[in-house]
Amino acid sequence: MKKLLKSGFVKFGLLSLAATAVLAACGSAEATEEAAATTNPDAETVIVGTGNAYQPFVYLDKNEDLQGYDIEVLKAVDEKLDQYNFEYESMDFKNVLTSLSAGKVRLAAHNFAYNDERGAKYLYGEEAYNTYAHHIVVDESTGQVYQSLDDLQGKKVFAAPASEVAYILETYNAENNDAIEIVYSEASGELLVQGLQNGTADAAILTKFDTNKYNEQFNVNLQASDEALKTAGIFYIFNKGDEELQTAVDGAIKELRDEGTLSDLSIEFLGDDYTK
Known part of the structure; x- marks a missing residue:
């Protein structure tokens, strides 16, 4: 009798699992159809x-x-x-x-x-x-501080070609006899930081977000100007x-x-x- 009960339970369990699978499949199909229905075919x-x-x-x-x-x-x-x-x-x-x-x-x-x-x-x-707000940024080891574009006259400053930073510097140079030497470079991250440390450029113009990110990422101490050049x-x-x-x-x-x-x-x- 126990054997029969066990056999019956197994059959019932298998039937239940099969029914559950069918219901799940139906639910999945309905969800897929519903998602398709809510997607605009003419989008x-x-x-x-x-x-x-x-x-x-x-x-x-x-x-x-x-x-x-x-x-x-x-x-x-x-x-x-x-x-x-x-x-x-x-x-x-x-x-x-x-x-x-x-x-x-x-x-x-x-x-x-x-x-x-x-x-x-x-x-x-x-x-x-x-x-975001742009700041003039230098590596602390240089001992330099630049607070304005006027402070950058005669200095080398990183700028990516066609970037907002390049536009800021080019606009200033157009009005000030190319007083700033723009170092066009697509270097970012570690290469930019190294460039500020080894004198490839005297400064960069970065957002506070990027300055904080590089300091944390590369364990350096980049210093940003007190006031933003542009927000x-x-x-x-x-x-x-x-x-x-x-x-x-x-x-x-x-x-x-x-x-x-x-x-x-x-x-x-x-x-x-x-x-x-």
Whole structure:
């Protein structure tokens, strides 16, 4: 009798497991169908051009997957815009805006601040998703302190080509007889720090975020000027004439700010809330 009961229990258990599997499969199928139903089949694909080596804003992880604060904000934006489907193409920073001009991408994402030169050529978003302040930075071992661009006359200063820093220095030089020697370099991280220590450049212009990051990462003591040279909002950039996409993205960013999502993402990826 016990044997029969055991056999019956096994059969019942197998039937129960089979039924559970069928229900789970049905539930999974229904979830997939529901997700498909909520995805707009007519959504317009938007190719986003971004960088690949500016951690933690835009970079490739060890699996060559695109990561970073700029990207996570755009993913959150995309979730709010049923009419669009964002796809991402990473490239060297110097090629991001070139690709936008050539129509290869419709949205440029690489921690872009506003400047007049870009503003004349491209359509900026109106909702900043981040802010930063530029400071003059030196290695403490040099014993030098620079508080203004005037202090940098006759000095060598690092700047990445086509960057906001290059624009700041080039604008100053245009009005001051090329008084600052701009050392154009795409070096970042350890190479930039080494350059400040070995005299390749006398100074760099960095955000407080980058200054703190390099100090912690490389166990150095970079010193930032007391006052910022420039405080700027950070925006996504579009081609002129693409106001519909710009307006949609701006609206989504405003919602993310109001919900607190922007602040949460900034704290998660940048270590503090730089969205205010």
